[in-house]
Amino acid sequence: MKFVDSVVIEVAAGNGGDGALSFRHEKYVEKGGPDGGDGGDGGSVIFRGVKHLTTLVSFNYKQKLQAEHGEKGGKRKRHGKNGQNLVVEVPVGTVVTDETTGKLLADVTGDSQEVLIAKGGKGGFGNAHFVSSTRQVPRVAELGEKGVMYQLKLELKLLADVGLVGLPNAGKSTFLSVVSHATPEIADYPFTTLIPQLGVADVDGFGLLIADIPGLIEGAAKGKGLGDAFLQHVERTAVLLHLVDAYSNDVAGDYQTIMRELERYSTELTKRPQIIALTKCEGLDEELVAMQRQTLAAVVPENVPLFTLSSQSGLHVKDVLYALKTEVEAYRLAQEAIEEAAPEEAIPVIELTKSQQREGWRVRQEESNFIVTGEKIETFAARTDYSNPDGLRRLRDIMRKMGIMHELQRKGIQPDDMIIIGESGNYRLSYQ
Secondary structure, eight states: HHHHHHHHEEEOOOOOOOOOOOOBBBBBSOOBBOOOOOOOOOOOEEEEEETTTTOOOGGOOOOEEEOOOOOOOOOOOOOOOOOOOEEEETTTTEEEOOOOOOOEEEEEETTTTTEEOOOOOOOOGGGGGOOEEEEHHHHOOOOOOOOOEEEEEEEEEEOOOOEEESSTTTHHHHHHHHHSSSSOOOOOOSSOSSEEEEEEEEEEEEEEEEEEEOOOOTOOOOGOOGGGGGGGTTTSSSEEEEETTTTTTTTHHHHHHHHHHHHOHHHHHTTSSSEEEEEOGGOOOOOHHHHHHHHHHHTTTTSSOOOEBBBBTTTTTEEEEEEEEHHHHHHHHHHHHHHHHSSOOOOOOOOOOOOHHTOOOOOETTTTTTEEEHHHHHHHHOOOOTHHHHHHHHHHHHHHHHHHHHHHTTTTTTTTTTTSSSOOOOOOEOOO
16 A cells, blocks of 8 residues: 555535525415524534544545535425534544645544544524514524635654664564565665555564664755655554664664754654664674774763564563563553643633623724624624525624724724724625
């Protein structure tokens, strides 16, 4: 399967259905009462984490996700059908950001975890909703709200316990194939691993999820080679297993090259627990292995475990796995302690004064246009049918009750001036 770890898609929640403008027609009743039903709510787009998915490749073939629209209300107060939610399965480890603003919208880190990505629009009220003791024959019905639309960037960051790093052909794929059932491509040339590979190693019943990251080269953090696109996958690992080829003419330089690239990508990665292993030792005599180990030890911090390893012969493979298990167990305990110590966030209760309530909208003048912004008034404007005089009259009444009309008068609005509600400029009405 092709591996894709970053895609840009468009998601659109369903629009709410319009409310119905309808009156009963009964025999011998000259004018029946209003009976227009409310429109149905639009469906939302929901992402659900699925642990067995390991790629975003499916989004290459379907780059627009559209939830179902709500249906229009009907006569006899019939409520329009709500649009069905669109539940989209994504790999665990998917990070969702707004492509336009860069804002983080979701981080799907758990199997079956569901995240509301785009909320469907509310259905509009039918004219039966507006009946009151003083308004017996309302001729107003609302339009449904538009569903939320986003241009999204999805990035997959693997949630592995161990991240294998090293120069190309350092023996990462061979190690993964030996300790797990993974079957990465193995060859005697660099860059045999073109996509991250996952495998689970069983260490006395303790499962270690290991990710083989494509080989890094000098300059990877700036986009050279293959590894730069996959450095993000080591961000979430508990421990890094750094493999160094024992056949290299400069084992110390190889180690330092990878450390520089990790630091350039993220200084946090250099603080991640590491275990270093000098690989492919089966083909070298003990004296040469000892010399290479001594050279490497000179640049490796004293507190970092350093092993000599042969995946082919099994030399010290179990020792490395036990060391990894110890680090991962310590990491998991530390994470549990952090989660338990974190205080539960209380929901703040905010009471607005009259002056603060007024801050819910703004009015500014641009030549003969007066632009009104604010979430509440923009919602009412979006639900107004501008072809219906009664609907426009209702919108003006709402603006009057909110104090917006008074502010427009204070700013010197004239009868021929235009009121624009919202920055988009889609909702316009004359002052009179």
